[in-house]
Amino acid sequence: MPHARLLARHSVGGGLQRLLLEPPPEVVASHVQHGQYVELRHDGPQHGLILDPETTIGAATRGYFALASTPGSPTWELVVKESGAMAERLAKLAIGDTVTVSVAQGAGFDLEKASHQPLLLAATGSGIAAVLSAARARIEAREATHTYLLHGIRDGSERTLAEEFARFKDAGLEVFVCLSREEPRFPQEEKGYVQDVAVRRGLRLGGGLVFAAGNPRMIGGLREAAEVLGLAREAVVVNH
DSSP states (O other), rough: EEEEEEEEEEETTTTEEEEEEOOOOOTTTTOOOOOEEEEEOOOOTTTOOOOOTTTOOOOEEEEEBBBBTTTOSSSEEEEEESSSSHHHHHHHHHHOOOEOOOBBBOOOOOOGGGTTTOOEEEGGGGGGGHHHHHHHHHHHHOOOGEEEEEEEEGGGGGGGOOHHHHHHHHHHEEEEESSSOOOTTTTEEEEEEEEHHHHTTOOOHHHHHHHHEEEHHHHHHHTTTTTTTOOOOOGGOOOO
16 A cells, blocks of 8 residues: 655644645545545554554554545545544654555545535534535535535534634535534534434425435434435435
8 A cells, every 4th residue: 555644733623633644646546536535554653653552552553534635636634533543643643754545435425416406414523524525615616505514513522623614604505513412501503413403404405415424323314304304315325
């Protein structure tokens, strides 16, 4: 497997980190659809990286992560949860270090199929990475006003990507942050699971699609709610 260089890393809140990787051009060419994912692997210390022998981080650590960058972009953007062996390894690498990277995998989301139709982008937790590039593309295509983004999290401590969500709203895209736990401190956020908020908000998606990434319960719930949303069950699409 080829290597990609870590160019940047910073927190976006809610226990998530945004990473920027530079893979070789032949690997970049494999990213052809929104929401595809890659396997990252790191095989050992680099440039003074010190690993605690008491932790569970092994000599070879790997993980799968959705691509948040636009297909064809020369750099790859990831939004990674700050937990798990590979995420811990990524958090300890120095800028300029490399990781082993696969080509882009999975079917991804075919945005052309939603052209000029309503589109619901539904994600839970770090699954938000899989739908970010589709949201940006809908704004660029002037289709923001019939695009909805619902992000399901447990509580207010997991709120993330505040600046990007604000830009989405300013562009006309409707964004709902859905808290599964009751939190009086955040009255501006939606209460309940993604699928329940979609129904309660009366989203009418007839003729459109749902691109969903994250918790299987959320995906199943959206399929159960498809008829109420004006959709067939098969209109709820996943990226793998």
